[in-house]
Amino acid sequence: MKTILTIGGALAALFLSLSAFAGQSTPVVVDVDLDILFAQGDLITARDAKNDEVYIGCGTRNTEDGIGGVFKFAFCQAQDADGDQVTCFTTNPDLVETIREINDTSYVQFSWSDDGAGNLTCTRMGFSTQSFYLDKHTKDNAKGNEN
Amino acid sequence: MRPSTMILAMLALQTCLIIFLTFRVSSVKSEVDELAILAAITDAQLEQANTVPAALVTSPGPSVVSSSAGAGSDEIREIVREELAAVTEQFSLASATTTADRPSAQMQNPREVQQLRSNFQNELQTYLSQGTMSAGEFASLEGRIAQLPSGERERALGELSKAINQGRLDARF
Numbered sequence A: 001m002k003t004i005l006t007i008g009g010a011l012a013a014l015f016l017s018l019s020a021f022a023g024q025s026t027p028v029v030v031d032v033d034l035d036i037l038f039a040q041g042d043l044i045t046a047r048d049a050k051n052d053e054v055y056i057g058c059g060t061r062n063t064e065d066g067i068g069g070v071f072k073f074a075f076c077q078a079q080d081a082d083g084d085q086v087t088c089f090t091t092n093p094d095l096v097e098t099i100r101e102i103n104d105t106s107y108v109q110f111s112w113s114d115d116g117a118g119n120l121t122c123t124r125m126g127f128s129t130q131s132f133y134l135d136k137h138t139k140d141n142a143k144g145n146e147n
Numbered sequence B: 001m002r003p004s005t006m007i008l009a010m011l012a013l014q015t016c017l018i019i020f021l022t023f024r025v026s027s028v029k030s031e032v033d034e035l036a037i038l039a040a041i042t043d044a045q046l047e048q049a050n051t052v053p054a055a056l057v058t059s060p061g062p063s064v065v066s067s068s069a070g071a072g073s074d075e076i077r078e079i080v081r082e083e084l085a086a087v088t089e090q091f092s093l094a095s096a097t098t099t100a101d102r103p104s105a106q107m108q109n110p111r112e113v114q115q116l117r118s119n120f121q122n123e124l125q126t127y128l129s130q131g132t133m134s135a136g137e138f139a140s141l142e143g144r145i146a147q148l149p150s151g152e153r154e155r156a157l158g159e160l161s162k163a164i165n166q167g168r169l170d171a172r173f
Helices: A002-019 A043-048 A093-101 B003-055 B062-101 B110-130 B135-147 B150-165
Strands: A031-033 A038-042 A055-064 A070-079 A085-090 A107-114 A120-128
Touching (some): A038 A043, A055 A107, A055 B135, A070 A093, A070 A107, A070 A120, A070 B150, A085 A107, A085 B150, A093 A120, A120 B150, B110 B135, B110 B150, B135 B150
Parallel strands (some): A085 A120
Antiparallel strands (some): A055 A070, A070 A085
16 A cells, blocks of 8 residues: 555656646747848747857836936847847837837847948847747756757 | 025926916917918908909009009008018027027037047947946946937947947947
């Protein structure tokens, strides 16, 4: 009887640990495409990447101009495992406003225009927050990702 | 008088002045509207006066009336023009005062803009020479950019973007 209970307990523990990893998972590794001027990646996958240079994200800055106004701008930055990196800025108020949507589990994508001399202006930003961007950690892959 | 009382008094005075100015601008606007209506009516009357003599050209009597009516309308036109010019001048003066009260980066003079731009350039140059820019240093540079007029801000961000994307400046914000 004791043996049966032990085996039952072990099976229940295994079931519970497996159910913790259930659900769809679609991590998006950071990719900076300098040909189509597009970058994407989810924040968790980027943070867990084995390559320490990989990152992605966007932000805003609001600074008083000293004469009664506030200067607002936004930026996005990313670097992928291949070393391709991008930093773009925008003062478009609608895009600046969009960044409020981002959170620490978001999937981020953005596009930019290039004046040909390295002056990159963000032209679009997109954020999604869905369960399948939340990474699954396993024993074999402590950081969760290969990149 | 305590400083806080003095500030309150000044705030109250400033509010009164703003209200007075707003009233003045709206009354000038309404005067312009009235004169525009008057001008339209006068134009319609003149048009009518010009068509009547043409119809009566065959009868010798009314031609005198026609010429005297023309002289009268010329005078009216002249008066309306003068009034409109005076009101328009008054209105533009009032508008200019309102704009001057409102702070705007666009109103900085070229020498001032040049100085602000030079401040930005010098600070950016410092970071370029060290090859990196920390978050705190970026905050300082933002302050410089914020002081510039709108078009210059875009230009400054463009220069920063170039420096980072060409690999001359390592900066993550």
